[in-house]
Amino acid sequence: MNQLDGLKQHTTVVADTGDFHQLRALQPQDATTNPSLILKAVQRPEYAALLREVVQQNPGKPLDALADRLIVRFGQEILHTVPGRVSSEVDARLSFDTNATLTRAEQLIELYQAAGVDTRRVLIKIAATWEGIQAARELEQRGISTNLTLLFSFPQAVACADARVQLISPFVGRIYDWYRKQAGAQWDEAASSGSNDPGVQSVKAIFDHFKHFGVRTEVMGASFRNVGQILALAGCDLLTISPDLLQQLAQTEGSVPLALDAAQAQSLPLEPVHFDEARFRYALNDNAMATEKLAEGIRAFAADAVRLEQLLQAQAS
Structure with missing residues (x-):
């Protein structure tokens, strides 16, 4: 048995890619996309016709x-290949605007519906800001399932659970990156790998x-740098993994x-925790890693959304 088959015995495997041609060989259950992955895919010659x-x-x-x-077209193609769901992301430039996020999410769902897609197979990805989480709360009440991304901290996860979102994507690799950079020459890779990896520990605490507490929200570990991080989370509800890994x-x-x-x-001695807006913002502010990585992630996705629009503009000219 190979490790991918072994992992699938414990965890639902999701492909983290916009390259739907790769999916047939990998046979994941679901697939996730984001602006960066769509941008990367659409610049490949085999996707020029789709653009x-x-x-x-x-x-x-x-x-x-x-x-x-364009995002929905990629989603359609992915759904022809995977048996489960696809995650499609709302423009990261709306991450601090609840109403605009709601409108854009509903537009994505309407596009999927117009294309004849069963929208129960679609998760709307939203950055796990306070405003994004409140938009997700409302979308879930309207019957639209959400995937809260750029999640780096326990308070973000708890707020998502309170909003009854369908799924969260706590990041692993970007947390690892931050702690490794902070440690500099003092970083001990062996001592900080596997179950001791700070990104792995973050996901385990959330899981x-x-x-x-019987939270129905699914936990999907994301953003991996190596196979060791993945294997250390075997048993997580889902793991979204790049094609290379x-x-x-x-x-x-x-x-x-x-x-x-x-x-x-279920037998751990844990206490219930909840965050209103003030406590959420303070807790996030108090976590330098989560604050920095959330801001950095939004900036990066926003920049790639602009680049994607520039490619579309060039094609339209």
Whole structure:
């Protein structure tokens, strides 16, 4: 048995890519996308026709509307390949505007509906800011499932649980990156790997809390730098993994032991925690890593959204 098959015995495997041509060989259950992944994919020659198609079929549409149509086209193609769900992201430039996020999310769902897609297979990705979480709360009440991303801290996860979102994507690799950079020459890779990895520990704390208190929100570890981080989270509800790391797992023989155990989490001595807006903002502000990585992630996704619109503009010219 290879490690990918072993992992699938404990965890739902999700492909983190916009390259739907790769998905057939990897056979994930679900797939996730973001502006950076769509931008990377659309610059490949095999996707040039799809970019042209979106522009030609929507003459005169504003750039943000074209971008949403391109995102949905990728989502449609992905859903032809995976048996489960696809996550499509709201423009990160709206991360601090609840109403604008609601409007944009509903527009994405309407586009999927117009394309004949069963929207139960679509998760709307939103940055886990306070405003994004409140938008997700309202969307869930309207029957639209959400995936809260750029999640780096326990308070973000708890606020998402209180909002009854469908799924959260706590990041691993970017947390690891931050602590490694802070430690500099003092960083001990061996001592900070596997279950001792700070990103892994963050996801485990969230997973244990959710399972202990019976939270229905799914936990999907995201943003991995190496296979060790993935294996240390075997048993998490879902893990979204890049094609390169999926291939490494598929090419490595060996069993995968359970690392996160929902039954065991139920017996842990944990106290309930909740965050109103003031407590959420203070707790996030008090966490330098989460504050910096959330801001950095929003900036990066926003910049790639602009670049995507520039490609669409060039195609329309």
